[in-house]
Structures are given as C-alpha cells and as structure tokens.
Amino acid sequence: MNAPQPVSRYSQEFDLPVRGDTITADRYITREWMELENKHLWPKVWHLGGMLADLAEPGDVIRHNLGKESVIMVRQEDGAVRAFYNTCPHRGNRLILGEVASVPRITCGYHAWQFDLDGTLVKVQDPDDFAGGDPCGKVRLAELRCETWGPFVWWCMDDDVKPLLEWLEPYPERLKGYQLENWVRVLNVSADCEFNWKIIRDNFNESYHLPTIHPELATFINDGLPTTLFEMYPSGHNAMWMVGHQATTRVDYESGDVPPGLYEAAEAWGIDPKAYRGRTSAIREAVIEAKRRLGPSRGYHNYATMTDQQLVDYFHCTMFPNVTLTMSPEQCQILRTEPHPTDPEKCVFQHWCLYPPIEGMTEVMTPVGPAPFRQDAIQRHSTYGDGVSLGFVADQDLSIGTSQQQGLNSRGFKGCILPNQEKRVQRFHELLNDYVLGKD
Ligand code: FES
Ligand SMILES: [Fe+2]
Structure with missing residues (x-):
C-alpha cells in the first residue's frame, strides 16, 4: 500500500524547501538564545516604529521601545522623518520618556542639553568648559535608518539591510489595492x-x-x-x-x-x-x-x-x-x-x-x-x-x-x-x- 501523500496547499510559485532543523526548546527559554537574538537578529531587520499620523507636524516625535533599546522618530522641518537612538550623548540618559511628544527641540531631562530636530546639539550649560571647545554644532544624536511604507514609519539599525520596500517584498505590491496609506x-x-x-x-x-x-x-x-x-x-x-x-x-x-x-x-x-x-x-x-x-x-x-x-x-x-x-x-x-x-x-x-x-x-x-x-x-x-x-x-x-x-x-x-x-x-x-x- 502506498503511504498517504500530505495535502499540499503551497502555491507552486511560492513554495520553498526546508532543511528539517530540529526546533528545540532552548530557543524559547534560555538567556543564551536571547543574547544571540539581541546581537544578531534585532539589529539586522526593519522594525515597524509607528504611525505617520502621529508625526503630522515638525517636532512631532514617536518613541518605540524594543527590548532594552529605544528609538525615536522625529518629523523634520523639511517634512522628512529621521530616527535616532533615544540616548543622550552626554552621559546616556534617555531623552524621550513618553510614547508620543511634540517638541521645538529635543531636550535631555538631566543637564538640559538641547538638540535640534535633525539631531544636532545646539545648547549646553557652560559651553566653554570643554577641552575641545563648545560641543554645539559638533555633537549629534546617533542616527539610524528610517523609511516609510503606507501609513507606517520603520527603522533599522543596520546599514547593510535592504531598503525597506525591497525588504517587505512582495507585500507593498500585493497590498496596493487596499490603499493602506x-x-x-x-x-x-x-x-x-x-x-x-x-x-x-x-x-x-x-x-x-x-x-x-x-x-x-x-x-x-x-x-x-x-x-x-x-x-x-x-x-x-x-x-x-x-x-x-x-x-x-x-x-x-x-x-x-x-x-x-x-x-x-x-x-x-x-x-x-x-x-x-x-x-x-x-x-x-x-x-x-x-x-x-x-x-x-x-x-x-x-x-x-x-x-x-x-x-x-x-x-x-x-x-x-x-x-x-x-x-x-x-x-x-x-x-x-x-x-x-x-x-x-x-x-x-x-x-x-x-x-x-x-x-x-x-x-x-x-x-x-x-x-x-x-x-x-x-x-x-x-x-x-x-x-x-x-x-x-x-x-x-x-x-x-x-x-x-x-x-x-x-x-x-x-x-x-x-x-x-x-x-x-x-x-x-x-x-x-x-x-x-x-x-x-
Ligand atoms: S545626560 Fe543628557 S544632558 Fe546630561
Ligand atoms: Fe490564531
């Protein structure tokens, strides 16, 4: 008697082989696996950061916390959206503490360093007290990639990952008819x-x-x-x-x-x-x-x-x-x-x-x-x-x-x-x- 054949509902065009790696429990329970993901997975993919609707005006900010990381997305004066790590270059304090904000400048709550919307440091206390001179205009918030698709803003920590629309393939094309934007x-x-x-x-x-x-x-x-x-x-x-x-x-x-x-x-x-x-x-x-x-x-x-x-x-x-x-x-x-x-x-x-x-x-x-x-x-x-x-x-x-x-x-x-x-x-x-x- 022939063995029963599994019912295959994979579309011919979009079926891909698998190797059969064993899916063991460690990936769900151990700190080692979590560390591997923190190091090699999360920095290498695009993340859905939030909604463009929350970034209607220059100075509008959305914050996205992911594990221990935190990223802010900021609407610029020229209409672009940029993303920065949510950390102060002075001594590391988190800059934006709420889910959404609307600010003329990004101001740190510790020693009140101020950053323009494009991430440039523009104001510090005692600017003459730095060995290299006033750090304003020289220091910047650490920036990361930021792109949009439909009504969404996305960010990515890695410069080598594909551009967002390519990364999302084939969804932007397949979902076009819904007019998600x-x-x-x-x-x-x-x-x-x-x-x-x-x-x-x-x-x-x-x-x-x-x-x-x-x-x-x-x-x-x-x-x-x-x-x-x-x-x-x-x-x-x-x-x-x-x-x-x-x-x-x-x-x-x-x-x-x-x-x-x-x-x-x-x-x-x-x-x-x-x-x-x-x-x-x-x-x-x-x-x-x-x-x-x-x-x-x-x-x-x-x-x-x-x-x-x-x-x-x-x-x-x-x-x-x-x-x-x-x-x-x-x-x-x-x-x-x-x-x-x-x-x-x-x-x-x-x-x-x-x-x-x-x-x-x-x-x-x-x-x-x-x-x-x-x-x-x-x-x-x-x-x-x-x-x-x-x-x-x-x-x-x-x-x-x-x-x-x-x-x-x-x-x-x-x-x-x-x-x-x-x-x-x-x-x-x-x-x-x-x-x-x-x-x-
Ligand atoms: S840690 Fe931000 S101003 Fe000091
Ligand atoms: Fe379900």
Whole structure:
C-alpha cells in the first residue's frame, strides 16, 4: 500500500524547501538564545516604529521601545522623518520618556542639553568648559535608518539591510489595492505576557490551530486544509490566503442552513441567506457581486482598487521576524510580539487595528468593541491574564502561550514534530537559525 501523500496547499510559485532543523526548546527559554537574538537578529531587520499620523507636524516625535533599546522618530522641518537612538550623548540618559511628544527641540531631562530636530546639539550649560571647545554644532544624536511604507514609519539599525520596500517584498505590491496609506489606527493595545515572543510567531505561521483554538471562525472562514493557500517568499516572509465568506469544508455546512456568522455577513450586503440553504458556498460570489454593486453608494470607494479575492478573503501576511498583518477590505490587523528586555520567557504583545476612511462613517467595530473613527481611539497597556481583552481572537491565541511556555521547559520535550502544513513554522526557525547560529 502506498503511504498517504500530505495535502499540499503551497502555491507552486511560492513554495520553498526546508532543511528539517530540529526546533528545540532552548530557543524559547534560555538567556543564551536571547543574547544571540539581541546581537544578531534585532539589529539586522526593519522594525515597524509607528504611525505617520502621529508625526503630522515638525517636532512631532514617536518613541518605540524594543527590548532594552529605544528609538525615536522625529518629523523634520523639511517634512522628512529621521530616527535616532533615544540616548543622550552626554552621559546616556534617555531623552524621550513618553510614547508620543511634540517638541521645538529635543531636550535631555538631566543637564538640559538641547538638540535640534535633525539631531544636532545646539545648547549646553557652560559651553566653554570643554577641552575641545563648545560641543554645539559638533555633537549629534546617533542616527539610524528610517523609511516609510503606507501609513507606517520603520527603522533599522543596520546599514547593510535592504531598503525597506525591497525588504517587505512582495507585500507593498500585493497590498496596493487596499490603499493602506489612508487607513487610520483606531485600536492600539498591548500586554506583558509570560511566554517567549516566538510562541505567538509560530502560532501566526500556521492555521492548524484554527479548528481547535478559534472554532467560531469556521462559520465564515473556510479553514479547511485543501482550501487555504500558503505562500513562502524569497524575502523570508510567509503568507496565507484564507477563503472568507464561506463556511469551513471540514464539516458539512453545505447541505443545511446557512450558519450564523455567514448569515449576518450575507444579510449585511442585502443577500437573503435563506435562499442559499443547501448551497451556502455560493454566498461568497454573491457578496463579491453585492460589494461591487452597492459598495460605492455605501461609501466604500476603496473597493474599486481591490481584486475580487481581496473583497471577500483574508490575506494573512507574516513579516519576518515578528510582525503579522491580516487584511480584509474593512480591517487591517497588526499583531506583533517583541522580546522582554531581560527575560526570555516573557514578551510584549501588541495588537493594532486600522480602518479605511468610509464616507459618513464616524464609528467602527474593533475586536474589543465599538470606537470612534480616529487615531488611537482605544489605547491601553495591560498584563495578560488581568482580564483586559486584547480582542476576542487574539485572546484565544494568547490563551495557549503560558501553558506552551511551561511545557517547553519539560525535559520530556524533544523538539517539534510538524505536519506539512506547518512548513512555514519550520522555515521561520531555519531563517532565524541562519541569522543567529554560528555567529560570534
Ligand atoms: S545626560 Fe543628557 S544632558 Fe546630561
Ligand atoms: Fe490564531
């Protein structure tokens, strides 16, 4: 008898081989691994620093803390955005202590050295008291690379890493139709969590957990293995197209009533769900047609630049190493984990939701409830487990984090055993190995 062949849903164009490196527990629990990442991973990748919307005027500043590092991004007088390490060249005090600021100059809180927006030192106490003469005009804040894509500002510590748009390939092109540059971050929540940052990265690199951790999604996202398309890009990023506005084909929703979730999604576009009894999968096409026909009159002018697939499906993009962006036509979710400054068994989880401007829309439904349509309408930081929601689906993902971290600490755990559909998890770890292993 022939051995069963794994179901492959990797697109032919974007399938890449993996080596089969063993994914052992040390990378999730040891200080040695954390140090390797601090030295060889985080300085070598682009980081999503924040929203351009927070940098509307010259002197506007956003701060991004990553582990022990802190970076500020500053809108310049000439309109450019520059990034600097958030440290004073005098004796190292952190310069900007809040998430956002608006300042005429950057002033250190210790001995009040002042820096122009371009990072040049312009004022010190007792300028004649320096052996080399007045340091103003000579000393500068340490600068790092800063580039923008869509509504986002990014920074990178390494001069040899590719330019941002190349680094992000193929997403800038693939996501063009959504016109993300106009979208507004309404939700901005985060939490301290009791697990390594990679636990959630692994989770976002597979859909194997959807039936078990997110059973509710099955009524309007087809999480069936044969229908989800996985892609692995040469840039190191991975993606997954999940068929939306269609119930899962893992169980028989097709022959009966339209399940809730899909029912409401159909009604929202003037489609009578009862007419689709026994042929529920046809609703997806009907929604595409209805969105094309009714979208403009309902203020959804942005539908015009989207493909049919973008109108109804979910494009789940992971960006190496730690950002996930999930697109639907009406919502962009960004989910990210970042390392704790000192503890490999902790991380910071962030969840942002962006929404497109829709004519007449003053309120949006976020994963934690309704909110006014404006930048950071909901913003909060909490400790996971304190009962503060980070969004229903995100809460489900986070719910496994602590127990997985605990289990990985067992002597009995010998390394992951992955099915074919978790090849993106394998690839992520092999890329990570390439970054950090064998380096000094
Ligand atoms: S440490 Fe900044 S002015 Fe002294
Ligand atoms: Fe999930």
